[in-house]
Amino acid sequence: MKKSVFLGALTVASIAAGGAFAGTLDDVKARGKLNCGVTTGLVGFAAPDANGEWEGFDVGVCRAVAAAVLGDATAVEFVPTTGKTRFTALASGEIDLLARNTTWTFSRDVDLKFEFVGVNYYDGQGFMVPTNLGVTSAKDLDGATVCIQTGTTTELNLADFFRANSISYEPVPIETNAEAQQQYLAGACDVYTTDASGLAATRATFEAPDEHVLLPEIISKEPLGPLVRHGDNEWGDVVRWTLNALITAEELGVTSANIAEMAAGSNNPEINRLLGTEGSLGEMLGLSADWGKNALEAGGNYAELFEKNIGENTPIALSRGLNAQWTDGGLLYSPPFR
Amino acid sequence: MTVMTDPPKESFRLSMLIYDTRYRSITIQVVALLGFAAFFGWLIWNTSNNLAALGKEPSFRFLWEPAGYDINQRLLDYNSQSPHIRAAVIGVLNTLVIAVLGCITATIIGVLVGVLRLSKNWVISRLMGVYVETFRNVPVLLWIVLAMAIMIEIPPAPKEFRGDNATASVSLFGTVAVTNRGVYVPDPNFGSDRIGEDGTRLDEPTGWRVGLGDVDVNSSGMATYSFLGFEITPTLQFWAVIVSALIASVIVKIFGGDIARSLNGGQETTSPFRVTPGRLMLAVLLIAIIVLWSLMGMGISREVDGVSGGVFQISLDFLLVVAVLLVSLNISKRIKNRADDIQEKSGVRPTVWYIRLAVVVLPMAILLWALGLYFTYPELKGFNFKNGLHLRNSLIALWLALSLYTAAFIAEIVRSGIMAISKGQSEAANALGLSSGRTMRLIVLPQALRVIIPPMISNYLNLTKNSSLAIAVGYFDITGTLMGVTLNQTGRELETVLLGMLIYLTISLSISMAMNWYNESVKLKER
Numbered sequence: 001m002k003k004s005v006f007l008g009a010l011t012v013a014s015i016a017a018g019g020a021f022a023g024t025l026d027d028v029k030a031r032g033k034l035n036c037g038v039t040t041g042l043v044g045f046a047a048p049d050a051n052g053e054w055e056g057f058d059v060g061v062c063r064a065v066a067a068a069v070l071g072d073a074t075a076v077e078f079v080p081t082t083g084k085t086r087f088t089a090l091a092s093g094e095i096d097l098l099a100r101n102t103t104w105t106f107s108r109d110v111d112l113k114f115e116f117v118g119v120n121y122y123d124g125q126g127f128m129v130p131t132n133l134g135v136t137s138a139k140d141l142d143g144a145t146v147c148i149q150t151g152t153t154t155e156l157n158l159a160d161f162f163r164a165n166s167i168s169y170e171p172v173p174i175e176t177n178a179e180a181q182q183q184y185l186a187g188a189c190d191v192y193t194t195d196a197s198g199l200a201a202t203r204a205t206f207e208a209p210d211e212h213v214l215l216p217e218i219i220s221k222e223p224l225g226p227l228v229r230h231g232d233n234e235w236g237d238v239v240r241w242t243l244n245a246l247i248t249a250e251e252l253g254v255t256s257a258n259i260a261e262m263a264a265g266s267n268n269p270e271i272n273r274l275l276g277t278e279g280s281l282g283e284m285l286g287l288s289a290d291w292g293k294n295a296l297e298a299g300g301n302y303a304e305l306f307e308k309n310i311g312e313n314t315p316i317a318l319s320r321g322l323n324a325q326w327t328d329g330g331l332l333y334s335p336p337f338r
Numbered sequence: 339m340t341v342m343t344d345p346p347k348e349s350f351r352l353s354m355l356i357y358d359t360r361y362r363s364i365t366i367q368v369v370a371l372l373g374f375a376a377f378f379g380w381l382i383w384n385t386s387n388n389l390a391a392l393g394k395e396p397s398f399r400f401l402w403e404p405a406g407y408d409i410n411q412r413l414l415d416y417n418s419q420s421p422h423i424r425a426a427v428i429g430v431l432n433t434l435v436i437a438v439l440g441c442i443t444a445t446i447i448g449v450l451v452g453v454l455r456l457s458k459n460w461v462i463s464r465l466m467g468v469y470v471e472t473f474r475n476v477p478v479l480l481w482i483v484l485a486m487a488i489m490i491e492i493p494p495a496p497k498e499f500r501g502d503n504a505t506a507s508v509s510l511f512g513t514v515a516v517t518n519r520g521v522y523v524p525d526p527n528f529g530s531d532r533i534g535e536d537g538t539r540l541d542e543p544t545g546w547r548v549g550l551g552d553v554d555v556n557s558s559g560m561a562t563y564s565f566l567g568f569e570i571t572p573t574l575q576f577w578a579v580i581v582s583a584l585i586a587s588v589i590v591k592i593f594g595g596d597i598a599r600s601l602n603g604g605q606e607t608t609s610p611f612r613v614t615p616g617r618l619m620l621a622v623l624l625i626a627i628i629v630l631w632s633l634m635g636m637g638i639s640r641e642v643d644g645v646s647g648g649v650f651q652i653s654l655d656f657l658l659v660v661a662v663l664l665v666s667l668n669i670s671k672r673i674k675n676r677a678d679d680i681q682e683k684s685g686v687r688p689t690v691w692y693i694r695l696a697v698v699v700l701p702m703a704i705l706l707w708a709l710g711l712y713f714t715y716p717e718l719k720g721f722n723f724k725n726g727l728h729l730r731n732s733l734i735a736l737w738l739a740l741s742l743y744t745a746a747f748i749a750e751i752v753r754s755g756i757m758a759i760s761k762g763q764s765e766a767a768n769a770l771g772l773s774s775g776r777t778m779r780l781i782v783l784p785q786a787l788r789v790i791i792p793p794m795i796s797n798y799l800n801l802t803k804n805s806s807l808a809i810a811v812g813y814f815d816i817t818g819t820l821m822g823v824t825l826n827q828t829g830r831e832l833e834t835v836l837l838g839m840l841i842y843l844t845i846s847l848s849i850s851m852a853m854n855w856y857n858e859s860v861k862l863k864e865r
Contacts, residue, residue, distance in 0.1 A: 084826055112829040113394065133497075143720040145519055150809070150818070151826035156406040159418035170519075170722065171408045172732075173812040173823075187495030188518045188731070190721050 024096050024228070024235035025069065025286055033075050036062035037095035040080040040176055044201040044309050044316040045101055054078045058099040060305040061120055061226050061243060064295040065097060068242045068287060073298035082176060083151035087112055090229060097239055099226040101195060103153045113230040117240035120225050120302075122322040122331050124218035125157050126196035128203060131213050133190060138217035142167040147180045147189035149173075154194050157220040177202060195222050197310065197318055204315035238285055245274060245292045247334040249301035251325055256300035263293050273337045281337060292337075302332065389832065398837075400828045401426070407823050409814045411730055422824045429819030430841055436736055436815065437802040437845070443741040444801060445794075448748025453778065455753050466749070473746035478804050481739040486811040489731035493518045499718050508716065515716040515723050521734060522716035522726040528655045529710020549709045550654035583626030591619040655709050662705050663698075670694040732813035736805065744801045751793045755786035787860050795853040799846050806842070816841055 028034050038046035038058055046056040054062075059078070067073040079095050090098045091113070101123070102108075104116040129135045138161070148155055150173040162169050172189050174180040181202055184192040192199065196218060203209045226243065228236050249255070252271050254262050263275045272278035275296075276289035285291065299305050306323065310316045324330025355365045389395060401423040408418050413431045416424055455466040473481070493516045494506035508515045515522040528549030590597070594615030601613040673694050681687040716726030759782050767777040808815040809822055821838040825831055 084822065087826070087829060088831060107827075108829075141721075143722055143724070145722060150812075150823055155408075155823065156418075156827065159406060159408045162408075163418060169408075171410050173410075173809070173814065173818065175809060175812075183490060186490045186518060187497070188490045 024232050025238055028069055028096055028235075032070060033077050034062065034066040034069065034097065035077045035079055035095045036065070037079050037081045037086055037089050037098040037100055038062065039100050040082055040178075042101070042177055042198060042201050043205055044314065044318075045197070046078070046099075055309070057121065057305055057309040058101060058226075060299040060309065061099045061246075062097065063298040064246060065239055065242045067298035068245075068291040068295040069238060071288065071294050073294075083149050084175070087114070090114065090227070093229075096235070097226055097228055101198065101224040102227060103195075103222045104225050104227075105153060108227075114227045115230050115233075115236045116225050116227045117236055118225050118243045119223040119331075120243060121197060121223075123195040123197050123222040123224050125154055125193060125220040125222060126199050126218050127215040128184075128192045128199045128212055129190060129215060130187075131211050135215065138215045138219065139165055139167065141169060141191060143169070144190040145170040145172055145188070147172045147174055147184050147192045149177065149180060149194060150175065152194070153220070153222065158193055161219045181205070195224070197224075197316075200318055201310070201316045204317070209315075234286060238287065241281075241285060242291075242295050244334040244337075245295050246302040246305065247325075247332050248274060248337055249292075249296050250303040250332075251327065251334065254296060254301060256297060256304060259293060259296055263290075270337055385832070394829075396833055397830075398833055400824075400830055400833070403828075405824065406827065409819065411733065411814060422820070422828070425824060426816065426820040426837070426841075429814060429816035430845075432808075432813065432819075433802070433805055433815040433817075433845070436733070436740065436805045436808065436813070437798075437849075439737050440740040440744065440801045440805065441798050443737070444744040444748055444797070447741060447745035449752050451745060451749035452752025452756065455749060456756060470746045470749050473743050474750075478739065478743045479807050479810060481743050482736055482807055482810055485735035485739040486731065489520075489735050490518050495519075496718060496722055499723075513713075513715050515718075515726070517723065518731065519722065520728055520730040520732075522723045522728055524713040524715050525725065525727040527712055527714060529712065550658060579626070579629070583623060586626065587619045587622040590622050591615050594618045658709070659702070659705065662701055666698045666701050670697050673697065730813075732808070732811045735811050736808055736813050740801055740804055743804075744797055747797050747800075748794065751790055751797070752786070755790035756782055758789045759785050784860075788862055791853065791857045791860060795850055795857075798849050798853065802845055802849060803842065 036059075038054065038056075041047045042056070044056055046054060046058045049055050054076075062076050062078065063073040066076045079089060081089050081095070081098070081100055086098055086100055086102065087108075089095050099120075101121065103123075104119065108114055109116055127138050127141070135141065141162075146158065146169050148158055148171055155171075155173075158169075158171070172183065174183065177194075177198070180192055180194075183189055185206070192202070194202075196214060199214055203212050203214075206212060226239055228239055248270075252268065252274070254271060254274070259275070262271055263277060265277055266272060269278060273281055274292045276282050276292055280289070282289040282291045288294075300308070306320065307313065310318045312319055320328070320330060322331050324332065326333040355361050386396065402421045404419050405422045405425040406418050407425070409416055409425060409428050411432055412428045413435070414424075414428060416428050451466050451469060455463050455470065457463045457466075496517050496519060498504060498506040499508065499515070499517070506517075513524050592615075598613040598615050598618060673690050677688050677690045714725040716723040718724075763781055763785065764777050767781045768774075772780065805815055806817040809818045812818075814822075816838055820841075821834050825834040828834075
């Protein structure tokens with residue numbers, strides 16, 4: 001058993017290295033399918049619906065990339081990954097792209113040899129407690145039992161936060177969001193901590209969401225974004241500019257409703273370049289000229305994806321906040337399509 | 339004149355390697371060995387090459403970087419600023435805790451069930467049969483998860499103990515609190531004269547009765563140096579010395595027979611002061627510890643509060659209690675031997691059980707009183723119970739599930755061991771008028787032990803290896819720390835997994851070795 005694990009580790013490592021330098025873009029085109037790593041199930045971000053179809057905010061990014069590359073938004077193989085397995089899956093070539101609310105950090109970018117192509121959600125780590133606990137601030141949590149998903153930046157932020165405030169806590173390490181939810185609801189822990197968006201999504205699935213409250217403290221910066229393997233810049237560019245296309249489309253007012261009209265030609269040269277009626281941006285990426293149009297038709301622009309999956313009219317009810325366009329006082333700012 | 343024909347000269351030709359049956363088998367084996375070595379060589383070469391190409395050359399330097407995460411159950415001082423290697427050590431200790439606890443309870447339950455399954459009482463034997471079949475035919479992971487679910491869902495949450503109309507209360511006269519976060523039991527402490535920073539006593543005042551405190555093993559006296567690119571830190575040096583002392587004493591124990599004989603003057607003696615391998619081993623350990631003591635700058639520290647700078651602390655009180663216990667057990671055994679002698683000679687056995695009991699209990703009671711033993715009891719403070727010993731429900735669930743699961747296998751081994759003993763043995767015992775309980779205890783089980791021990795070893799190994807499922811319930815064992823969070827935060831898959839495998843291998847081989855020793859001592863001695 002142990003020996004087979006060893007052999008397995010060696011083989012995985014060998015395959016990883018072998019696959020890392022081949023062109024992922026060519027692989028995806030040849031395969032006709034995009035392998036996209038997502039969560040094992042976080043409503044709003046990535047979860048299968050009643051029919052087994054994956055949907056969510058992160059899923060939207062996967063579909064947009066698949067549409068841009070293959071012209072087909074359904075040509076995606078979704079690979080559920082846990083906090084612990086996601087990086088191995090990406091490094092080993094099992095998935096081409098990881099869109100699993102993953103925090104962009106220095107060590108992941110530099111030491112783990114990944115390439116974050118941008119940020120699709122600006123998040124921060126928060127705390128959720130039952131309302132009847134009577135806690136109003138995270139600093140009141142001295143001695144509390146905290147449920148926490150292992151293998152995430154959350155774990156390190158939490159240790160830092162409690163150390164900085166000289167208060168103690170009892171960590172309860174948990175593998176998946178579903179187990180954490182079970183322990184939290186049974187009262188085996190006082191607090192559940194993860195990214196604030198994840199907390200909101202989890203709370204939305206509770207029987208009585210009103211009985212739980214998110215504490216005001218946001219204890220970390222968590223820029224979440226899709227990532228690819230380091231060293232394959234062509235593929236990195238494709239994913240980066242697909243994400244930028246979604247953001248730019250919102251800024252320019254291109255939506256899935258008016259895209260057909262816009263694609264026929266407009267007065268705005270940037271819209272024309274984005275949708276491929278002008279210039280040769282698609283060719284530069286190694287894609288068809290209408291890649292931008294395909295990506296936008298997959299699920300609409302950034303705002304549409306946001307409103308449909310996690311926006312204020314959904315059970316998750318997240319406001320745009322930091323994730324508004326720079327013109328509206330948010331942080332979303334795409335480089336120009338030129 | 340006779341003509342002598344020389345026998346044909348032996349000449350060796352290369353073709354004989356294949357066509358000569360004397361050499362063929364060796365040739366095949368050498369070729370197979372070369373092929374095997376080449377395959378592994380290629381695998382290792384390929385891996386290291388590819389990792390180098392990815393820019394991830396194997397390196398263990400990450401082990402000395404701060405871990406950054408917290409661990410709930412820790413037997414040594416640890417905080418999030420401690421290095422990864424220390425987190426790994428905490429994990430190893432947690433693995434050992436669950437392995438030792440699990441093996442003990444699995445043995446007790448297994449032996450009981452195995453014996454009861456052969457009971458003449460139909461209901462009991464069938465019940466035991468049902469137990470064995472259900473537990474060994476369902477994967478252990480499911481039992482672990484089920485035990486955890488029960489631990490979480492059924493006992494009350496700490497908040498239900500609070501307030502005037504509390505729905506739950508602390509059981510056993512307010513000493514044991516059973517919550518869905520674990521069980522809090524009274525925690526034994528020794529009196530101490532530690533004074534906190536604000537001038538108040540840190541521990542329960544017990545008059546003049548104070549414990550001996552802890553020995554702080556710290557490494558400040560030693561320097562870090564580098565060897566073949568590895569940083570040899572004081573911690574590593576410390577462990578190197580400990581491990582080599584243990585290995586040295588084990589070697590002395592195994593090969594000590596000759597040394598002991600030569601030290602005894604080359605002859606067998608029965609003198610009480612003769613040299614035995616066991617005594618040699620103790621001596622080597624003692625010398626090694628004294629050398630350590632002087633090397634590491636150990637010192638008794640009563641003032642140190644909270645996290646110490648040392649590698650770890652050794653409780654002198656605990657050592658003293660163990661020492662006194664060993665001495666009194668030894669005396670008790672001598673009393674028994676003397677009673678046995680008198681019985682052999684006169685046929686009448688003197689009643690000594692109360693003396694034997696007193697020899698063990700009285701000195702212990704006096705010692706514990708003198709050291710100022712007191713208990714702290716669980717009390718609800720803030721979110722959780724404070725004080726008392728916290729047995730987390732992850733520990734309990736894992737312990738329970740692993741013990742019950744492994745006990746089912748042990749029960750079958752015990753049953754087969756008992757059935758392997760010829761019926762004549764118990765019939766002879768019955769003929770002598772021994773009761774069935776004594777027949778089992780004195781005649782059957784000692785003989786069955788010879789059959790039972792070898793398969794028992796593999797069950798202990800299984801239990802230890804199964805404990806790596808701990809992360810399913812959030813128990814931080816070596817798989818959770820080193821091969822879990824550390825792997826994740828540093829991205830060093832190959833290094834952490836190799837290190838983890840090495841650790842499991844060491845633990846397993848140690849268990850095998852200890853059990854093989856025991857097997858040697860109980861197996862049939864043929865003279």
